[in-house]
Amino acid sequence: MKQRKTKPDEFAALLSGSVRAKSRPEGLKGIWGVDHPHETGVGSRAALVDRDGIVNEMVYYPDPGVVDSPFTPRQFVLVEGAGEALREIMSAGYKLVLVSNQPGIAKKHMTMASFKKIQAKMHRLLKAEHVRLDGEYYCFHHPQARLAAYRADCSCRKPKQGMLLDAARDLGLDLARSVMIGDGLQDVLAGKRAGCRTVLVANLSGMLNDKMEELGARPDYVARSVREAAGIVKSMAPEAPSR
Numbered sequence: 516m517k518q519r520k521t522k523p524d525e526f527a528a529l530l531s532g533s534v535r536a537k538s539r540p541e542g543l544k545g546i547w548g549v550d551h552p553h554e555t556g557v558g559s560r561a562a563l564v565d566r567d568g569i570v571n572e573m574v575y576y577p578d579p580g581v582v583d584s585p586f587t588p589r590q591f592v593l594v595e596g597a598g599e600a601l602r603e604i605m606s607a608g609y610k611l612v613l614v615s616n617q618p619g620i621a622k623k624h625m626t627m628a629s630f631k632k633i634q635a636k637m638h639r640l641l642k643a644e645h646v647r648l649d650g651e652y653y654c655f656h657h658p659q660a661r662l663a664a665y666r667a668d669c670s671c672r673k674p675k676q677g678m679l680l681d682a683a684r685d686l687g688l689d690l691a692r693s694v695m696i697g698d699g700l701q702d703v704l705a706g707k708r709a710g711c712r713t714v715l716v717a718n719l720s721g722m723l724n725d726k727m728e729e730l731g732a733r734p735d736y737v738a739r740s741v742r743e744a745a746g747i748v749k750s751m752a753p754e755a756p757s758r
């Protein structure tokens with residue numbers, strides 16, 4: 516049954532200053548609760564998931580000596596256990612939303628065409644694992660981009676929370692009941708700023724502790740693997756309704 520849970524003026528109040536004022540019909544639909552009449556809160560629970568290092572493995576480029584995103588489809592491989600972990604999170608009643616910084620095009624490491632091929636491969640691999648993403652948000656900007664078109668100090672690049680707020684508006688998410696999962700402290704910061712709970716996937720070390728201290732980026736939980744992160748996320752929603 517269709518039912519409006521939020522009036523337009525309340526919807527306007529949900530939009531914070533950093534969110535684009537332009538709203539989309541499907542965003543309204545989500546926030547008004549039409550999509551999820553079985554949910555008790557204003558919005559749905561979601562797992563906001565970083566891509567590189569959580570869904571797929573990072574790549575080491577020995578020549579410049581940096582760990583970075585895959586820039587070819589061939590380099591894109593799923594993290595072991597990621598399919599199963601994401602499936603578990605879905606079945607615990609969470610929407611799955613990818614939120615990923617992808618400055619590789621701005622830095623001329625790849626073209627938009629390569630990015631799309633990589634994305635298509637991700638879709639194929641996730642489909643084979645029976646994982647369905649409810650949304651994908653990418654920030655293609657970089658403040659020092661070589662390509663002028665992407666040179667911007669935007670509000671979407673994590674550690675800023677723009678992509679999470681966009682997802683909340685578009686998909687009708689309750690960020691306070693949602694969780695950000697990432698392998699970087701920029702993910703923790705973006706999650707905290709959006710009012711989500713945060714799970715950092717990392718190995719514990721003194722170096723990590725110093726970095727968390729320095730950035731004020733203390734996650735709610737640290738998991739050693741994506742699999743372990745799924746277990747933590749499941750335990751946050753023991754009463755989860757079925758999707």
Ligand SMILES: [Mg+2]
Nearest residue numbers: 565567568698
């Ligand atoms: Mg990452």
Ligand SMILES: [Zn+2]
Nearest residue numbers: 654656669671
């Ligand atoms: Zn951006």
